[in-house]
Amino acid sequence: MSGAASALRDTATRLDATDPLRHTRDLYLPSPGLVAYLDGNSLGRPLRATAERIADLVAGAWGTRLIRSWDEQWMDLPLRLGDRIGEVCLGAAPGQTVVGDSTTVMLYKLLRAAVAAAGPQRPEIVLDTENFPTDRYVAEGIAAETGAELVWLEPDPAKGVTPDLVAGALTGRTGVVLLSHVAYKSAWIADLPEITRLAHEAGALVLWDLCHSVGVVPSDLDAHAVDLAVGCTYKFLGGGPGAPAFGYVAAHHQERLRQPIQGWMGHAEPFVMGPGYAPGAGMRGFISGTPPVLGMVGIEDTVDLIESVGLDAVRDKAARLGRFVIESVDGLLGDHGVRVVSPLDDELRGGHVTLAHPRFREVYRVLWDRDVVPDFREPDGIRLGLSPLSTSYGEVAEALVMVDEVLRAG
Amino acid sequence: MSGAASALRDTATRLDATDPLRHTRDLYLPSPGLVAYLDGNSLGRPLRATAERIADLVAGAWGTRLIRSWDEQWMDLPLRLGDRIGEVCLGAAPGQTVVGDSTTVMLYKLLRAAVAAAGPQRPEIVLDTENFPTDRYVAEGIAAETGAELVWLEPDPAKGVTPDLVAGALTGRTGVVLLSHVAYKSAWIADLPEITRLAHEAGALVLWDLCHSVGVVPSDLDAHAVDLAVGCTYKFLGGGPGAPAFGYVAAHHQERLRQPIQGWMGHAEPFVMGPGYAPGAGMRGFISGTPPVLGMVGIEDTVDLIESVGLDAVRDKAARLGRFVIESVDGLLGDHGVRVVSPLDDELRGGHVTLAHPRFREVYRVLWDRDVVPDFREPDGIRLGLSPLSTSYGEVAEALVMVDEVLRAG
Incomplete structure (x- = not known):
């Protein structure tokens, strides 16, 4: 592991520990084997509560109340x-x-x-x-x-x-x-x-x-x-x-x-x-x-x-996660020629960051094989979806470190 | 209980015992408290397997494979x-x-x-x-x-x-x-x-x-x-x-x-x-x-x-359930002036039977209160949905007996 990678992980650990939304990550269902999920802007992860409530709905409102649920709630x-x-x-x-x-x-x-x-x-x-x-x-x-x-x-x-x-x-x-x-x-x-x-x-x-x-x-x-x-x-x-x-x-x-x-x-x-x-x-x-x-x-x-957490807190973390990606690209991926194609200004950037590199189609496939899941967007973009309620800085760091490794491996 | 009601229940018991599709009823989730569900032609009941597979989907294909499931299956x-x-x-x-x-x-x-x-x-x-x-x-x-x-x-x-x-x-x-x-x-x-x-x-x-x-x-x-x-x-x-x-x-x-x-x-x-x-x-x-x-x-x-059971067997039971309703109306509900407004010929009738009576708007409300659930259709129809895979003759008998009771009670 390079020094830059090690430093990035340390920073991520520190940011996760002080993240005002750190408690919300545990509200989501675990995803066994997954290293980093960075596609929540395509398909968000399910809350534990949602898994329970869907099961309740199938057995209750659907399975027991049946057609009456249309009158009662639907x-x-x-x-x-x-x-x-x-x-x-x-x-x-x-x-x-x-x-x-x-x-x-x-x-x-x-x-x-x-x-x-x-x-x-x-x-x-x-x-x-x-x-x-x-x-x-x-x-x-x-x-x-x-x-x-x-x-x-x-x-x-x-x-x-x-x-x-x-x-x-x-x-x-x-x-x-x-x-x-x-x-x-x-x-x-x-x-x-x-x-x-x-x-x-x-x-x-x-x-x-x-x-x-x-x-x-x-x-x-x-x-x-x-x-x-x-x-x-x-x-x-x-x-x-x-x-x-x-x-x-x-x-x-x-x-x-x-x-x-x-x-x-x-x-x-x-x-x-x-x-x-x-x-x-x-x-x-x-x-x-x-x-x-x-x-x-x-x-x-x-x-x-x-x-319960406030939309402003969600927005704030989205901006911070994006900033973390952008600053990390400078330190870790800049030498590879990876470019940030999303706005650098937090105020102008939504909940994802897209990076570009000529080899990203291939890199993205390797990432998926290793259970790091961002999105690919034509022609050469890796899109990192940053879902503030479920995404940790640690996940982002793992993804960036792996991009570095794959690019290094040639 | 009237003699006609008693005879109807006996007939239903016999028909359920010899029903070629009797085993499929147990494949459905139980509906605690429900006496008879006769609205499967509006909202069908969930299979036990479906409840399990939806829970698996939430935890697995959605919660773990996440966006990858679009590639893998969706x-x-x-x-x-x-x-x-x-x-x-x-x-x-x-x-x-x-x-x-x-x-x-x-x-x-x-x-x-x-x-x-x-x-x-x-x-x-x-x-x-x-x-x-x-x-x-x-x-x-x-x-x-x-x-x-x-x-x-x-x-x-x-x-x-x-x-x-x-x-x-x-x-x-x-x-x-x-x-x-x-x-x-x-x-x-x-x-x-x-x-x-x-x-x-x-x-x-x-x-x-x-x-x-x-x-x-x-x-x-x-x-x-x-x-x-x-x-x-x-x-x-x-x-x-x-x-x-x-x-x-x-x-x-x-x-x-x-x-x-x-x-x-x-x-x-x-x-x-x-x-x-x-x-x-x-x-x-x-x-x-x-x-x-x-x-x-x-x-x-x-x-x-x-x-697995064959669509023809489903069709056949739908016809038999409908015939059971129609014949029961003659014996049990004819004196009340209840009319069958669906075709009497099995070949011309789909999977439900609609009965009509001027008091059916009120009767239907009482039925629902007593956990017998048919559908009401304007202006005076009670529609009995007969889902061959989940509906028993016994349920149909209970519904008809209750219609008789409510009409008798005036």
Whole structure:
């Protein structure tokens, strides 16, 4: 072991010992054999409480109460849990957030609603080439079917999607601005307040994708007068594989905006089952079909945990973990030519850090074989997901030391 | 206890003792306190194996393998599980069935695809007023957005949706026929082969909703050249509350049909994450977002169980349970004026029987209070869901005896 590696581990040990969130790591299920998990921004780890509550749900609410659980708790769960996410993570007053569908489907529904509300005089959707594929693909599909026009921004890798970049694309024809709050590859945090303000000044709606920010970077949707948002719950919100998305529609838009997928669960009177669709009031009308209940348990537990420690503490640790990575790259990996492609400024960086090196495709495979699990992103990025509630500095150190070893081994 | 009630219980005991599927009831989790569960056609009971496998999934594939499970098993799960449903329940060769979304969303996707494929010269969607609300609401929404025209059939309560009724609505302008295989209220089985043949003769596509038939009534989609189908997995397929839907697209249509919700999981190369959506080949292109994995475990287990006993044996017991209800109504409930509103002919009746009486709204509430759980359907129906793998004749007898008692008590 090199001196630099040894020093890094010592630093990590010290940081873990004084970490204000050190107690939350033990709340997660153990992962036997795993050395370091740095992909919590793709699939978050399950809480012990979630494992217990899912077992209880299968035996109890499902297995014993059976259909009665819909009356007793599940019919309103998408709205109740939406409100909890809104309260704890989004700065959203009750009645504006709902849980259901996949992120792709929820995005489709809200973007279709926004495009229709913007009207034919404002056919342009402003979006960027570095957004997550689903956002781009959904927008392409909607453009093809509605006649909306896509205005593509090309973010400067050294700046992300800036207000200036967006401002340059806004015209009297802009209907909707669709952007990610935290960029999935680079972790750039967009200036949500200023971009929202600019879009409104131009008469457009904003739809923020919060997939990579919810649960780790506050978004304060109400305070910044955001129109629409969607996000994912299987990353920092602990819902488990394929857990449902959430959607946010500002209260003052709910009467006007209509989503296109009219199902029985979104009807004003679901159990009358009468002729003719009439959307339920508020966020009820943004539900389509029956939502996946098993995938909501982990979200409830994780939101409770975030509330108990405070989202600001989570955000603070995300920044510190990121800083630890960045400073470690200087000392340990700089000689290999490893570059940090995420923002260096803590204020501008979300809950992950992406490093780049021409050999990282191969390195990442070796890491996985040795139970160190980051993510790989084309063409040459290793993305280190830093889940503040479950990730230790020690894990990060082990991953970086192993990257060094593999690069050294040639 | 009346003599008729006593005789009914004796008959039930005898039928349970000789039931070829009596061993499968013990494979389900117990439901402490429950007297009779007759709503398995709304939410099926969980298998013991499913409870164990979900716990294993949370600790293992999710909690330990974590993101690696996507590579190891989940990326292809929607297609693999779709193939299993197709093989065991639908008479569908591999590569035509996929699992994901809610039934509402899957129906929206396939109906949009069908309407587009039918083209503007065939704008009419033929559907019936007794179909499940989501089917009607989705079709209304699609008509409003695409200019499709809805042609409503009014089924005769004494006949259901007959080939004659459908034939009378087919013209050179018919694009799609959207019907349920088994009617959710009455349990009428539509003549799927003949209606499909008639639709094709008229140059239209058929989209069958199999929600109330899959897992209890064979549909033989390939043999009857069905174009498209959707169905639900939380009823007879045991997926649990809000488990994902399945969709079927006949192989020869897959190249031509395009669904509108373009997400990363349906892309030809999901992990390249490049610019421009290109739908994956075959059923991959009908996936949108990340599917709910926890909701798939129960489906796998239930499909395995159906395969092990044979779908024909399940179908046979459904018919026998229904016959037991119908014959019991004559002896026990006929004096109260209770009517059977489902088909009397076993060949024409799906996996539930609906009884009607002016006081059933009140009776149903009393039943629920006494842990006898059927479903209520407006305006005056008690729907007895008969899940052949988990429902005993004894349960059915208890429910009928209690209906008699409550009606007697006035």
